[in-house]
Amino acid sequence: MLVNNIPYKTYLAESEIPNAWYNLRADMKVKPAPLLNPGTGKPLTADELTPIFCEELVKQELDNDTPYFPIPKEILDFYKMYRPSPLVRAYCLEKVLDTPARIYYKFEGNNTSGSHKLNSAIAQAYYAKQQGLKGVTTETGAGQWGTALSMACAYLGLDCKVFMVKVSYEQKPFRREVMRTYGASVTPSPSMETEVGKKILAEHPGTTGSLGCAISEAVEVAVKNPGYRYVLGSVLNQVLLHQSIIGLEAKAAFDKIGVRPDIIIGCAGGGSNLGGLIAPFMGEKLRGEADYRIIAVEPASCPSFTRGKFAYDFCDTGMICPLAKMYTLGSSFIPSPNHAGGSEGILPAPESSHAIRAAIDEALKCKESGEQKDILFGLTGTGYFDLKAYEQFNDGVMTDYIPTDEDLAKGFAGLPKIDA
Amino acid sequence: MLVNNIPYKTYLAESEIPNAWYNLRADMKVKPAPLLNPGTGKPLTADELTPIFCEELVKQELDNDTPYFPIPKEILDFYKMYRPSPLVRAYCLEKVLDTPARIYYKFEGNNTSGSHKLNSAIAQAYYAKQQGLKGVTTETGAGQWGTALSMACAYLGLDCKVFMVKVSYEQKPFRREVMRTYGASVTPSPSMETEVGKKILAEHPGTTGSLGCAISEAVEVAVKNPGYRYVLGSVLNQVLLHQSIIGLEAKAAFDKIGVRPDIIIGCAGGGSNLGGLIAPFMGEKLRGEADYRIIAVEPASCPSFTRGKFAYDFCDTGMICPLAKMYTLGSSFIPSPNHAGGSEGILPAPESSHAIRAAIDEALKCKESGEQKDILFGLTGTGYFDLKAYEQFNDGVMTDYIPTDEDLAKGFAGLPKIDA
Numbered sequence: 001m002l003v004n005n006i007p008y009k010t011y012l013a014e015s016e017i018p019n020a021w022y023n024l025r026a027d028m029k030v031k032p033a034p035l036l037n038p039g040t041g042k043p044l045t046a047d048e049l050t051p052i053f054c055e056e057l058v059k060q061e062l063d064n065d066t067p068y069f070p071i072p073k074e075i076l077d078f079y080k081m082y083r084p085s086p087l088v089r090a091y092c093l094e095k096v097l098d099t100p101a102r103i104y105y106k107f108e109g110n111n112t113s114g115s116h117k118l119n120s121a122i123a124q125a126y127y128a129k130q131q132g133l134k135g136v137t138t139e140t141g142a143g144q145w146g147t148a149l150s151m152a153c154a155y156l157g158l159d160c161k162v163f164m165v166k167v168s169y170e171q172k173p174f175r176r177e178v179m180r181t182y183g184a185s186v187t188p189s190p191s192m193e194t195e196v197g198k199k200i201l202a203e204h205p206g207t208t209g210s211l212g213c214a215i216s217e218a219v220e221v222a223v224k225n226p227g228y229r230y231v232l233g234s235v236l237n238q239v240l241l242h243q244s245i246i247g248l249e250a251k252a253a254f255d256k257i258g259v260r261p262d263i264i265i266g267c268a269g270g271g272s273n274l275g276g277l278i279a280p281f282m283g284e285k286l287r288g289e290a291d292y293r294i295i296a297v298e299p300a301s302c303p304s305f306t307r308g309k310f311a312y313d314f315c316d317t318g319m320i321c322p323l324a325k326m327y328t329l330g331s332s333f334i335p336s337p338n339h340a341g342g343s344e345g346i347l348p349a350p351e352s353s354h355a356i357r358a359a360i361d362e363a364l365k366c367k368e369s370g371e372q373k374d375i376l377f378g379l380t381g382t383g384y385f386d387l388k389a390y391e392q393f394n395d396g397v398m399t400d401y402i403p404t405d406e407d408l409a410k411g412f413a414g415l416p417k418i419d420a
Numbered sequence: 421m422l423v424n425n426i427p428y429k430t431y432l433a434e435s436e437i438p439n440a441w442y443n444l445r446a447d448m449k450v451k452p453a454p455l456l457n458p459g460t461g462k463p464l465t466a467d468e469l470t471p472i473f474c475e476e477l478v479k480q481e482l483d484n485d486t487p488y489f490p491i492p493k494e495i496l497d498f499y500k501m502y503r504p505s506p507l508v509r510a511y512c513l514e515k516v517l518d519t520p521a522r523i524y525y526k527f528e529g530n531n532t533s534g535s536h537k538l539n540s541a542i543a544q545a546y547y548a549k550q551q552g553l554k555g556v557t558t559e560t561g562a563g564q565w566g567t568a569l570s571m572a573c574a575y576l577g578l579d580c581k582v583f584m585v586k587v588s589y590e591q592k593p594f595r596r597e598v599m600r601t602y603g604a605s606v607t608p609s610p611s612m613e614t615e616v617g618k619k620i621l622a623e624h625p626g627t628t629g630s631l632g633c634a635i636s637e638a639v640e641v642a643v644k645n646p647g648y649r650y651v652l653g654s655v656l657n658q659v660l661l662h663q664s665i666i667g668l669e670a671k672a673a674f675d676k677i678g679v680r681p682d683i684i685i686g687c688a689g690g691g692s693n694l695g696g697l698i699a700p701f702m703g704e705k706l707r708g709e710a711d712y713r714i715i716a717v718e719p720a721s722c723p724s725f726t727r728g729k730f731a732y733d734f735c736d737t738g739m740i741c742p743l744a745k746m747y748t749l750g751s752s753f754i755p756s757p758n759h760a761g762g763s764e765g766i767l768p769a770p771e772s773s774h775a776i777r778a779a780i781d782e783a784l785k786c787k788e789s790g791e792q793k794d795i796l797f798g799l800t801g802t803g804y805f806d807l808k809a810y811e812q813f814n815d816g817v818m819t820d821y822i823p824t825d826e827d828l829a830k831g832f833a834g835l836p837k838i839d840a
Contacts, residue, residue, distance in 0.1 A: 007434045008500040014427045080428040081512065092501065092575075110530045112767045112802070155512075174594070174807035178767060180814045347532045347598060382532070384804045387594035394600045 006102075009086040010253040017084050018248040019071055021241045023060075024279045026067035027286040032237065033325035035061075036312060041418055044322050052219060053238075054229050056127040060238040069241060071123075078122045078155060079245070082111035087253035088379075094363070101366035103359055104261065105379040106250045106277060107346070112178070113148035115349060115381030116273050117233050120242035121148035124231040125156050134227035135159025139189065139214030141168055143175030144349070144381060145233030150182035160184040161228075163191065163217045166209035171388055189214035196220055196318040212331055216318025234270025235315065235324065243276025250376065251280045261292065263362055265377040267355040268296040268305060277378040295362075297354040300402045304329055307408060312418040323416060330411025333403075349381040350389060426522075429506040430673040437504050438668040439491055441661045443480075444699045446487035447706040452657065453745035455481075456732060461838055464742050472639060473658075474649050476547040480658040489661060491543075498542045498575065499665070502531035507673035508799075514783070521786035523779055524681065525799040526670045526697060527766070532598070533568035535769060535801030536693050537653050540662035541568035544651040545576050554647035555579025559609065559634030561588055563595030564769070564801060565653030570602035581648075583609040583637045586629035591808055609634035616640055616738040632751055636738025654690025655735065655744065663696025670796065671700045681712065683782055685797040687775040688716040688725060697798040715782075717774040720822045724749055727828060732838040743836060750831025753823075769801035770809060 025031060034043035049058045060069060071079075090103040108116035128136050135158050140146030146162040153160035162184050169176055169188035179186050189209045190197040194217040200207060207213075215232075222230035233239060254261060264281055266274035274296050284290040298305055304327045313328040315321040348356060359377040366373050383390065392398040445451060454463035469478045480489060491499075510523040528536035548556050555578050560566030566582040573580035582604050589596055589608035599606050609629045610617040616636040620627060627633075635652075642650035653659060674681060684701055686694035694716050704710040718725055724747045733748040735741040768776060779797040786793050803810065812818040 009434070011431055014429070077511075091497075114804075173811060174804070177807045177811045177814060178804075181767065181810050347601065384534075384594070387597045390601050391593065391597045394597060 012084040020068040022244040025064040035322035099363040099367040101363040109382035115144040117148035121152040123242040125152035137218040137222040150179040150184035154182040163189040163214040212317035215316035234272040240275035244279040246276040247279040261376040262373040273380040297358040333411035432504040440488040442664040445484040455742035519783040519787040521783040529802035535564040537568035541572040543662040545572035557638040557642040570599040570604035574602040580604040583634040632737035635736035654692040660695035664699040666696040667699040681796040682793040693800040717778040753831035
């Protein structure tokens, strides 16, 4: 037990990087609801998915039974360029809060893509390359996923076509330039390059775009062009599988310093970080081996978990993608722009700040009660390319909007009529 | 000897972080030329320097004899938030070059300031705090130093006033916002807040500013306001002392993997990175204990070392700062904007790319000769906030200019008349 002599940063040796991803579904008694064909309402088969996704990724997507998937050597070699990521003891934050709690964070921002998204991007690009494909298409909003995929494709010599939500394309020129620097083609969405883009532009000439629209365009291009497939950085089972590397490393690092966390906190949107961070801990819970308090944090401006419905919904505006069962506010819901603050000498990504806030709240509760809990949160990335929001905050012109019940009712009205 | 099994990243343990800075001057037989009083032309005394710099830093600046300065515990604790920095084996770059050479880089970009500048910023801010000062003033061009100092001052609760060259203030709004987020006040220079700024604006109403002008403004504010001192991120002896942590860590990491580098490469402008990286290796050379080939790399657009004169010159436009003996193009020389490319999944700072280019050239020579040299270069920082230049390059509108002999002659004409 080294509890009293914990370093600021615990690194695993490269030889200790986990060599298999963990599939939480294998330990779930109630399996996740299947993706549905939006046309028939029936569960999608592997054959229906292979025109959209790489074959190996379809297997990973549909496999609810295999607990571990070996990580191919080529992916492990790429991981070694930026992994293992450190498990950091937040001594400075503890001191500022004057709390008896011990706060740790798993920091995924130390790579050029600036976030954990690279963990899945390299895996998806690798399988596309293995299948002999020419390239991949995707969408990106904030740009983290697009950046990560561009890096991975550059490394493997794959073509990369990114549809970037038009408002981000214009407001985040630096994200766009990182992607271009890695050789990706970046198209503002909606565009005139796809049927769905033309249709949306005809109906809404001044639209600044949305993630749902960009997904539709990326899927259309992948399906229509031989040698291309579509890849996605969040939401899917395969992504959570790859991101389990975060939690597996965190758990191994905790074992090394003889600590078992009491509370695990992650920000949640598409779920790639949260699902990856908690995977092995949740596995222990499911197998009855240990108990952890797990907290998912989301912005009040986009309250999917806290005020949404657990229902099947569309994933894209064009309604050509599989239907997924999830906490949803309806595919027509558009959240207000949101933002957040900083800590520990790191300028966090806005979404990571939600997790930091929850960790601070828990640490302050410990201060009240005198408990010395061990609190882990996921610091998923840096906010270096989100500084427009920081500028607005510093200038006092940042606005935020928490949706009313009426706003939510409008979104729910668009849910597809599928038996929940 | 682990030469055949070198990890991608070699980290020292936190307990192995060097606990003293190394003062290369102690091993120099010919000591560096002293700073001169611009009024009298005589070497500056400690008494003359203390109105400008903190007392402890004046001592460090003038000490040519003490080989090691212990690093205060508070600074070591801060270092542990982001140090030790990794010594990385550039396996991917080696593979792409198909070279027998082994390439390593010491990566200093993994902190929010994005560069090695934080190593000296925290030291200078610490001594200001120890002296009971209210705050510090400085100038910043590209913004790395200003960002680093803002971080350090926020950590210690010191006031921080940054004069940012006006053209950078406008072209690098994100750098500016990082500084503001850390609570610094950022003023575009020249400004109406100082006498020297007013004078320059009256003479050149449309000027976009220069580093020399920003220095003059920062020094003026420091000298006129009780409780303030001026700090500088490069050029000075004290800065090279603090930056020796880079080289000391690199050397310790090499010892750990049983490697002795043949070639050490650093980009050179103000010298803070180069001086820090090579310090302990150069010390061994001076003491006759080992030999290394050391290469300083600079852009052809600003050829101080390769085409400049070794002479006393002004450090600022206002001519109120000490005169320093250095390779100079004359204080009136204004370089063309310059830029550079990338490697190893990292988007490097433009200046770091100069070192990368030199490392590639040396590795390709090894490919020709079949030699298996060990090549180290300093990767001083990331280019996340320099993406305007990448955008111009990607758009094919980047221009560069290599000065003619006539350009240089104009600069040299402004050198002060001091016995060289």
